[in-house]
Ligand SMILES: Cc1ncc(C[n+]2csc(CCOP(=O)(O)OP(=O)(O)O)c2C)c(N)n1
């Protein structure tokens with residue numbers, strides 16, 4: 001199992017967390033931790049996602065990136 | 081004098097639909113969508129009442145696939161909305177642009193387990209490209225515009241818009257927003273054109289592997305030019321059929337589980353695979369780590385997430401095929417390899433010799449294909465008859481062959497034919513169905529009757545769930561479990577009950593005249609073709625096996 005940390009920024013829509021969690025589970029990544037908050041001024045949400053999987057992280061990054069409300073997905077390589 | 085009616089959310093919906101050029105919608109009314117059905121009354125949009133919401137969704141899919149326009153369907157809340165789901169899943173798997181509008185209980189009642197309330201927005205997450213729930217009337221127009229834009233941008237797909245009843249009846253002002261075009265949401269990395277050209281020039285045995293993305297990108301001309309200039313031998317996926325010119329001498333047919341021997345062997349032997357709008361589906365690759373084992377890969381797609389998903393690409397060419405294919409169209413020195421492929425095409429051509437009196441479905445489908453008018457559109461259901469249609473009918477455009485490829489959904493064929501016929505009223509639409517699949521959306525015969533759609537139905541009747549029976553015989557020691565349909569209804573009587581002319585044939589000698597009668601008939605027609613229940617689809621690559629280890633008979 002590899003551990004990865006993702007930093008996701010997204011439009012603040014009620015459903016966006018559900019979408020991220022659904023895609024993460026479906027694509028074969030287990031969630032070890034999650035931290036989400038919204039900047040009420042900009043209506044931009046930031047989600048920190050700790051995941052683990054046998055699969056390469058690019059698979060998940062590409063799928064989350066496709067979600068319409070997502071602005072950016074970054075992988076923090078320092079997690080292992 | 082009548083006072084002018086105030087515009088409501090429901091009326092605004094139709095204004096936006098008209099703004100997007102929507103002329104036809106497929107749907108079924110109910111409580112939570114009644115204001116929309118009321119506004120329909122005043123709209124120019126023509127509504128086709130289907131007899132099940134799944135039928136409406138598949139008709140929207142068939143409409144979109146046959147015409148290249150967005151398919152639109154309506155359903156009420158709760159059971160109406162859940163009945164759409166299979167159609168949305170099908171559209172997602174095959175990347176079909178559909179906009180589904182569902183009624184929802186009023187916002188104040190939402191979350192209270194109200195009558196006919198289901199969280200369709202939540203349910204939609206796994207079976208749509210995107211979805212919306214409108215909770216503020218001021219968002220409605222924008223959301224609807226976005227729904228159309230998202231359905232069409234980049235890799236196409238289904239979008240659901242859930243509209244609570246109170247939003248439908250709220251008054252709005254009349255001005256309409258301008259249409260906006262969405263850019264592909266995901267920023268694409270630059271194409272590896274240089275390395276792709278180098279790979280092309282090095283290759284001695286390259287194969288062009290064509291998928292459904294070519295038709296979706298409307299890049300058929302570009303693909304055919306690419307094939308002609310490069311001289312590449314080519315193979316097609318199920319959804320790609322029709323993209324390559326069927327007359328192209330280098331075309332080897334469909335690859336994969338029921339692909340041609342020539343296509344599968346050529347792919348296994350190739351040293352470069354040029355995948356265009358294809359996604360290395362498991363029905364295509366067989367055992368993945370033995371698929372095209374010697375090949376480098378150039379992968380053209382619009383969807384970043386398809387690159388390296390199932391097979392690592394040595395060069396990826398992301399973006400619009402209409403732009404990217406011409407950029408790589410260079411003549412290749414591959415004469416000896418072409419000759420090998422031509423020889424395989426000759427050696428492994430289909431054999432229509434079939435002893436005995438009983439009807440041979442592949443020959444029937446080939447004869448229909450030879451005799452059907454130009455620009456006919458064939459839909460299929462799912463099973464053996466589907467694979468025989470894919471193998472033995474010839475298509476010159478992907479919009480002329482509509483089959484549930486990614487999802488493999490029985491019940492697709494009849495409602496998809498309804499949608500295709502509505503979008504192309506003067507073309508001949510033929511639904512090739514099986515006796516199992518036909519019964520899955522048989523209620524749509526009523527839609528055919530209601531609108532007098534001249535759909536031709538070819539029912540390949542083996543009185544079995546034939547494809548499952550074939551697997552039980554081959555891979556489950558002949559233990560036939562729940563695949564016998566000897567108690568099927570009288571299909572002729574059934575068709576007649578819907579004012580559909582029908583005929584049954586049981587012998588080879590009856591085939592030609594029956595096909596001609598069907599094609600000449602001015603109106604809907606059902607041709608029931610009785611075949612031997614033991615017939616199998618060949619070749620067959622057994623599950624988890626390399627594609628060159630195909631079975632060709634028992
Ligand atoms: C909705 C749905 N349920 C089940 C299946 C599994 N399945 C695939 S083919 C098949 C048999 C289809 O029978 P029929 O339509 O008579 O076609 P045949 O194979 O006999 O030509 C079944 C049950 C499916 N593809 N779709």
Ligand SMILES: [Mg+2]
Pocket residue numbers: 463514515516540541542543544545546
């Ligand atoms: Mg059958």
